Amino acid sequence: xxxxxxxxxxxxxxxxxxxxxxxxxxxxxxxxxxxxLLLASATACANDVPKADWSRGLLPEGITSQSDTxxxxxxxxxxxxxxxxxxxxxxxxxxxxxxxxxRAKAELxxxxxxxxxxxxxxxxxxxxxxxxxxFFTARDSRALEALPPNPDVKxxxxxxxxxxxxTTTVNGKTLPPVVGKPVSDYREGPQLVLPAGKRxxxxxxxPDVIHSFWVPAFNFKRDVIPGVREGNKGRRFQVNTLDxxxxxxxxxxxxxxxxxxxxxxNVKLVPQAEYDQYIATQAGSAQ
Numbered sequence: 001x002x003x004x005x006x007x008x009x010x011x012x013x014x015x016x017x018x019x020x021x022x023x024x025x026x027x028x029x030x031x032x033x034x035x036x037l038l039l040a041s042a043t044a045c046a047n048d049v050p051k052a053d054w055s056r057g058l059l060p061e062g063i064t065s066q067s068d069t070x071x072x073x074x075x076x077x078x079x080x081x082x083x084x085x086x087x088x089x090x091x092x093x094x095x096x097x098x099x100x101x102x103r104a105k106a107e108l109x110x111x112x113x114x115x116x117x118x119x120x121x122x123x124x125x126x127x128x129x130x131x132x133x134x135f136f137t138a139r140d141s142r143a144l145e146a147l148p149p150n151p152d153v154k155x156x157x158x159x160x161x162x163x164x165x166x167t168t169t170v171n172g173k174t175l176p177p178v179v180g181k182p183v184s185d186y187r188e189g190p191q192l193v194l195p196a197g198k199r200x201x202x203x204x205x206x207p208d209v210i211h212s213f214w215v216p217a218f219n220f221k222r223d224v225i226p227g228v229r230e231g232n233k234g235r236r237f238q239v240n241t242l243d244x245x246x247x248x249x250x251x252x253x254x255x256x257x258x259x260x261x262x263x264x265x266n267v268k269l270v271p272q273a274e275y276d277q278y279i280a281t282q283a284g285s286a287q
Contacts, residue, residue, distance in 0.1 A: 060216050063248060063269060064239040066144055067219035073140045074219075077133070084129070144220070144237070151201035151238055153194065159204070159211035159224040159252065162259035166192045175282045182262035186249040189265040194241055195275035201238045205230070212254035215267055221253045245269050 053061055057075040062068060158165040163180035180190030194200055204213055206226040214221035218239060228235045252263035270278065 059219050061244075062219050063217045063242050063244045063246075064219075065242065066239050067217070069140050069143055070219040073136060076136060080129070080133070145233075147201070147233060147236060147238055148199070152198040153200045154203065155192065155194075155200060156203045156205065157213055157224070159206045159213065159263075161208050161257050162252075162263040164190050164263070164265045166190060166265075168192075170279060173279075173283060175279065180265055182259040183264050184262055186251065186264040186266050187247065189250075191247075191266050191268055192250075193268045193270060193275065193278050195272050196241050196243045196245055196269050197272070199238055199240050201236060203230075204235045209256050210254050211252045211256050211263070213250070214253035215248055215250040217248040217267075223254060241269060243271075245271060 051060060053059060056062075056071045057078055059067075059071050059074060062071065152170070154169040156167040156169075158167070162182045165177050165179045167177040168175045178190045178192065183189045202213070202222070204222060204224040205228075206224040208226060210226065211224040212221050213224055222237055225235070246269055248267045248269065250265040250267055252260060254260075256263065
């Protein structure tokens with residue numbers, strides 16, 4: 001009797017529950033879609049992502065000569081990876097089609113175990129590939145880390161929670177620092193003005209946690225690690241700016257705290273005449 005009542009109750013309640021679950025699921029799909037749209041819109045509001053260039057492997061157009069080196073290495077790596085993937089897929093398909101056991105025959109297909117030439121080939125090809133990757137990576141890394149003496153402009157970059165302080169030294173004169181605060185738009189953040197067609201050295205320092213100095217138009221970023229002493233080569237790098245005047249976004253690329261997403265700045269690249277005028281204005285304001 002009790003078992004019968006239990007089964008009857010299960011039969012009477014289950015359809016309602018199922019319909020309720022379906023209706024909740026139907027309502028949940030539009031809500032999830034709206035939430036995804038809001039997240040995408042909020043992400044797009046930053047408006048600091050440069051347009052990707054297919055000819056550069058989806059990297060943005062660079063504003064330094066070093067960015068061309070990085071784009072070349074990046075594209076070469078992708079081409080080699082895609083070529084390797086294509087060869088692997090062809091070999092897998094070939095093995096599936098021509099090296100599988102036939103239903104009409106009991107014997108196994110030809111085996112390649114203990115085939116010394118093929119095993120040597122399997123070993124040498126990956127070794128050559130890795131060696132080529134290593135050579136080009138080491139060559140380009142050495143070029144990117146080079147620090148020739150007497151750069152045209154020196155910039156001390158101090159990353160702190162949650163903004164930036166830029167102190168520029170040019171022609172032996174140190175300009176007043178440009179200090180920022182957390183902002184929601186990179187155009188409102190601290191502005192670093194640089195001359196076009198010059199060699200610029202950056203010296204990175206952090207008093208608190210790890211940050212990352214990232215200008216997407218440079219096509220690379222450099223971590224700002226606290227505790228690295230001044231004069232250490234690991235906290236410096238140089239770029240050769242190109243003749244591409246404009247204002248470019250910059251941000252911290254290392255999660256560093258509550259206002260990490262608002263740790264924005266911009267780099268303004270200007271012709272030499274305009275930069276000289278900027279230097280004179282800043283030097284006059286410091287007196």
